[in-house]
Amino acid sequence: MKRFLITTILTALVAFGLEWLLPWWIIAIVPFVFCAFILPKPGQAFLSGFLAIGLMWAGTAAWRMSEGSPEFVAALSEVITLPPQASWFFLVTVFVGALIGGLSGLSGALLARMRS
């Protein structure tokens, strides 16, 4: 449990930091690396990556939204042909991040297993 928490928090922090320097796809690498070294259990690894990136993106989006206007987020939602509500854009954001994060963690764990 402790290992899971540490991995998840580390993943979220490192991914957040690296995102300011590198393109978004770094979130497909960070959970992979941490899980490969620290959390080699596939189920836990998926959940860890899923939560780490999902929550990190949710938090960042919420922070951005608190400074700007929800109407703009609703407009963004409409631009990518979703219903014109801020919550849709927010949910898609979190889902994309979490899914990539989860798959990344899972792949990392599976690599570690293969080598063990």
Add this chain to the structure above:
Amino acid sequence: MKFFKFFLSAVILTALTVLLNNSLKINNTFVPPLGRLVDPVNGFWANMEPAQPQFQKALKMDGLEGEVHIYWDDRLVPHVFAQSTRDMFFAQGFVTASMRLWQMDFQTRAAAGRLSEVLYPTLGEKVLKFDRLQRRNGMLSSAKASAAEMMKDPLTAMVAQAYSDGINAYIERLSYRNLPLEYKLLNYRPEKWSPLKSALLLKYMAQMLTDNDSDLGIANAYKLFDKEDADLLYTRFPKGTTDPIIPSGTPWNFTVPRDSAAVADSLPAAVPSVAGFYPEMENPFYFEGIGSNNWAVTGAKSRSGKPILCNDPHLALNLPSIWFEIQLCSPEYNVYGASLPGSPCVISGFNNNIAWGVTNGTRDVRDWYEVEWKDASKSEYKWNGAWEKTEFEQDTIHIKGKDPLVQRIPVTRMGRVVYEDSLMTEGFGRDLAMNWTAFIPANELKTFILMNKAANHADYITALDNFGCPAQNFVFACANGDIAIKQQGAHLKYPAGTHWGIMKGGSSESLISEVIPYSQNPHVLNPARGFVSSANQHPTDSTYPYIYDGMFEHYRNRRINYLLTQNSGMDVEFMKTMQNDNYNTIASEYLPLMLSYVTPADWSGHENWLGILKSWNYFNDAGQVAPAIFESWLRHFKAMTYDEWDGVKGEKQLPGTYSTWLLLKDKPFSKVFDIKNTATVEDGKAICRLSLARALADLDSLSKGSDEALQWYKFKNTSVQHILQLKPFSRFGIKAGGNYSIINACSDRWGPSWRMIVSFENGVKAFGIYPGGQSGNPGSAYYANMIEDWAGGRYYELKFFKNADEAAAAETQHQKYFH
């Protein structure tokens, strides 16, 4: 097995990441790179700006000579204070790019016909067609010639280069995170700026303001109507034309030998010499009644005893707005006004000594010449009785995701052939070459470089001498009390019997290229009546020694001159009311006539609407119902009157509203009114009745029993739309009155794009507003923040600071640029 599991998982991860990192085409629909867009750190979310933006206090940038201080006021107008003029224009480039980069880049790409390079995956064939036409219109080559002209003049070269360097300094700082969101959505990046791009932007404006020549449509009209009717409907000076820009009776200080029949006779040049109609043109910008207002009054007419100048150019209501407010200050300059993102200087504005503003000249400045080919190869054309070799311009259009398209554009001594092959209506036998005053080398930018620091009337005239196309009516007022107006631009000397319609072509004699000397362009200084004004009407009365044509305004000009004649002791408040004046002169003339031609029985079941019209004061105010009833009736009336045009496959040109009124008033029994496909013969009165029935049916289905839906602003539905027509970034249902041909020329998609009032009382006091916001970013609170005040006729006092200390003491955010 373990390897397989890992392999499968890794493949899914990679595939999904790559997929979300790229734009896709699914069922022919463009899908943006979703993963990148939703990333809260770098994607769309990063384009969200705090309600109160915080500017970085100091920015280091290479390419500056000294320090520049920027003070951003409460509407995000930058007040630029530089130690040198070069740095001032550098900073203008930088701040403008920081607010409007995507728009500038997009508009210059559109001008150059280079949209396919970035937008083909999104917009497909229609954007390619647009590019092809832009190239054939010669936009890119004429901008290149214009840029060369700019760079020949050391002053202009310095300004254009400094501005360009400033934009590039901004572009270099951009990471993906800071890119304007349109780049993220469409998945491309900005390219470097150059003086050529500024030249392209000015050509884009020239195109917007002058591609409404009616030549092909007029020529077709003469095929459609018999000569007598066409002469009446498309005459140069319709009967009773009044209120030209230069007051009637103003003597011309020059004489030219002139054919006495030239002006009075409105015979068009050529009727198509081949079967069929001239092809339909691609005129993305044309709309009747579009134009602008400007006027200035002398101290004798103002309360303060000092001149007041007003300007409101009417353009497409777009977001990001076409204008960007700025104050520019250096040891040589202190100027404030509306700039065009992409071009240095202020375009409509004021300094401590003078104010100036623009309206469109509206004269026809493009000519179409018939080209007679020797054979289908088009390699030779008839010229002076022999065959001349055609030059071909090899023009390559790069297309994102596709092989480039190479078009061979035939170039003759008469110009480029714009419409041919697939771009032209089928069944037409001859090509047309186009000549346009925008092709005459001129350095329009220099006009603004000089105007921005002009101090008196002589400076104003010197500045104007550089302006070629698009011809504009430059209104002028000076702190010393002078007012003036001049229609400035390159206009050709047309011999009698040419110009309106298609030019014959085929010989050196037929080619018109001599420009009227600028000193002979219509101009007046301090006229006795105490005011100058323009609203796209005839520049002169018929005594002007040169021939010109155009679809001129007949309504706003009369209303403006009426108000300026009737009133005295005018002040800024009066001018605000006047710029927002909704008096519908069209209705004041048409409606009594139309009502007299119908009977109470025609209104059966709609007596309440008849009552509303009868008690109407002719003001198109936002909440009124009468304007909707009248407008609906007038539209049907025009459509039924000109049923001749129904089904015409080719360029159309309906007669103007004013000529149509003359027809209804003076010749109600004209055969023009007869509806072709009926057995009966209709006259003007019958058309009034029949069109009323159609209008009432329309209004019934629209109102569904409640007049609320017929409130003018709802019926008109003014919208301010994002340049890409992205609905979520546009504003609809704006509560604004007015209409075309009304001083407050706010129709559905067009309107007063920058209202400015400058009074020289106590120094200089100015007010302004435009329907948009300073920021081009839809994620900014300053993207569309002025629209509501604009629609309500409100203004902001423009903060014209004397110096940096005054700017610093005001409520502003300070930013320092240094090297």
